[in-house]
Amino acid sequence: MITDININLSQWPFRRLPLDETPELVEKLHRNGITQAWAGSFDGVLHRDVAGVNSRLANECGLHGEGILIPSGSVNPMLPDWQDDVRRCHEQHGMRSIRINPNYHGYKLNDPICDELFQQVVTHKLIVQLVLKMEDVRTHFPLMMVPTVDMTPLSDLIQRHPDVRLILMNNYNTLRGETLSKAAQAENVYFDISHAEQVGALEKITKSVPYEKLLFGSHAPFFYLEAALLKFKESELGETITRAIQFKNAERLLNEP
Amino acid sequence: MIWDLHGHFSGVDGATVDERIARLMEYADRMGVERQVFFMGWPWSRDPTPEEFRKQNDQVLQAISHWHDRAFGFAYLNGRYPKESLAELERCVADGPMVGVKLWVSFKCSDRKIDPIIVRCGELKAAIYQHTWLKVQGNSPGESTPTDLAILARRHRSVPIICGHTGGDWTRGIRAVRAEKNVSIGIGGSEPTAGFVEMAVRELGADRVIYGSDIGGRSYASQLAKVQGADIPAADREQILGLNLKRMLTPILNAKGMKR
Numbered sequence: 062m063i064t065d066i067n068i069n070l071s072q073w074p075f076r077r078l079p080l081d082e083t084p085e086l087v088e089k090l091h092r093n094g095i096t097q098a099w100a101g102s103f104d105g106v107l108h109r110d111v112a113g114v115n116s117r118l119a120n121e122c123g124l125h126g127e128g129i130l131i132p133s134g135s136v137n138p139m140l141p142d143w144q145d146d147v148r149r150c151h152e153q154h155g156m157r158s159i160r161i162n163p164n165y166h167g168y169k170l171n172d173p174i175c176d177e178l179f180q181q182v183v184t185h186k187l188i189v190q191l192v193l194k195m196e197d198v199r200t201h202f203p204l205m206m207v208p209t210v211d212m213t214p215l216s217d218l219i220q221r222h223p224d225v226r227l228i229l230m231n232n233y234n235t236l237r238g239e240t241l242s243k244a245a246q247a248e249n250v251y252f253d254i255s256h257a258e259q260v261g262a263l264e265k266i267t268k269s270v271p272y273e274k275l276l277f278g279s280h281a282p283f284f285y286l287e288a289a290l291l292k293f294k295e296s297e298l299g300e301t302i303t304r305a306i307q308f309k310n311a312e313r314l315l316n317e318p
Numbered sequence: 319m320i321w322d323l324h325g326h327f328s329g330v331d332g333a334t335v336d337e338r339i340a341r342l343m344e345y346a347d348r349m350g351v352e353r354q355v356f357f358m359g360w361p362w363s364r365d366p367t368p369e370e371f372r373k374q375n376d377q378v379l380q381a382i383s384h385w386h387d388r389a390f391g392f393a394y395l396n397g398r399y400p401k402e403s404l405a406e407l408e409r410c411v412a413d414g415p416m417v418g419v420k421l422w423v424s425f426k427c428s429d430r431k432i433d434p435i436i437v438r439c440g441e442l443k444a445a446i447y448q449h450t451w452l453k454v455q456g457n458s459p460g461e462s463t464p465t466d467l468a469i470l471a472r473r474h475r476s477v478p479i480i481c482g483h484t485g486g487d488w489t490r491g492i493r494a495v496r497a498e499k500n501v502s503i504g505i506g507g508s509e510p511t512a513g514f515v516e517m518a519v520r521e522l523g524a525d526r527v528i529y530g531s532d533i534g535g536r537s538y539a540s541q542l543a544k545v546q547g548a549d550i551p552a553a554d555r556e557q558i559l560g561l562n563l564k565r566m567l568t569p570i571l572n573a574k575g576m577k578r
């Protein structure tokens with residue numbers, strides 16, 4: 062039983078990925094014991110018709126999700142009337158979480174618009190999946206180099222919005238030092254493991270982040286799904302911690318009011 | 319069978335190389351990695367003086383001395399010091415137990431000054447691992463690209479050369495070395511981006527693709543995933559995970575009477 066909180070549907074804008082057709086991706090997830098996957102859409106990174114992106118995402122999860130895909134809609138607060146996208150995610154699509162890409166959408170975590178977004182999120186009881194980066198910055202398309210989200214304002218943001226359930230996605234090496242330790246201590250902040258590196262990555266990360274705050278995330282199909290799965294072979298975590306990271310923490314997070 | 323082309327003594331605790339290699343081998347065991355190549359010691363030096371690279375090679379020699387059946391060493395050299403590098407090649411490979419060389423970011427491999435090292439490696443049948451990257455923000459001054467490596471490979475058509483990291487941006491790196499049949503790619507030390515190994519097998523053939531991890535800065539998990547997660551035939555997977563490196567090292571292992 063595994064809940065993967067970090068997958069994407071549709072197509073990565075810069076190349077075709079091996080599993081960017083939903084039925085094939087779902088088949089792969091099934092085969093590898095993923096029993097639930099929170100799916101965003103690659104389209105949400107660059108498209109401006111976000112309402113269309115989210116409708117397609119919800120449809121796709123229903124049509125091809127085989128009961129395991131849960132849609133996580135995109136919100137871009139730099140677009141006119143973005144508040145209605147938040148509302149539709151909740152009311153129309155029954156979504157439990159949203160994805161945000163501040164670096165691609167052009168705002169910072171200390172911009173007032175971010176506070177407004179977080180207030181809306183509380184109103185609609187949504188989980189925020191904050192994506193720090195999509196791709197290694199060294200391999201970006203030369204005319205579209207997008208820096209990783211600056212995490213310096215994170216601690217203050219969390220302090221201003223302690224009720225927002227926040228998942229920091231693709232976070233490894235971006236969060237360090239005091240910013241990391243403060244985030245790790247915050248009650249409602251979680252971390253996905255998709256980018257965790259070094260030998261025995263999970264043994265290491267559980268030393269700086271309580272295991273109750275870690276969530277299985279693969280960043281598939283951009284990453285090979287096996288990268289996240291094999292982390293559990295490389296680290297000896299024991300059953301309690303393994304189950305917590307693989308699905309219990311996500312289950313608890315999803316079932317919180 | 320998994321042979322790993324690319325490892326360092328980082329990412330684990332341990333005051334000595336002996337302590338560190340023992341820790342690293344525990345992880346190798348868990349992942350089914352039978353043989354591990356190590357190069358460079360610590361602290362990192364991007365442009366090592368001869369004294370520095372000798373010291374780092376001493377660390378590797380010490381580490382592998384207790385792990386003859388599991389660990390191989392490549393000598394860290396610097397193309398900016400051709401004379402001293404050649405002497406170090408004699409010490410570590412011709413007269414020592416090492417079976418290859420590592421060239422990093424101090425000196426562009428397209429420069430002819432590096433040729434004597436490559437020629438001598440060819441004579442010794444020593445593996446050549448040259449780091450390459452294609453950073454969109456720009457490489458560091460001495461950092462080679464896969465295109466630099468292709469230029470080098472054209473001057474030494476009978477010498478096998480490994481294009482380290484496949485340039486990081488493998489979509490370009492694979493193309494840059496495609497025409498040079500003596501070039502294999504090292505796929506370790508980058509994010510586990512899907513499609514990498516599929517494209518490599520399609521464009522180069524599985525026999526030119528070599529698995530390596532770049533532990534301890536990287537994990538075995540993320541790097542093995544590139545091969546174990548790729549949609550390729552099982553026979554190709556076996557070649558990439560171990561057979562290709564074994565084939566490349568067999569002549570020098572035989573010459574040294576080392577276990578294969």
Ligand SMILES: [Zn+2]
Pocket residue numbers: 324326507532
């Ligand atoms: Zn390395």
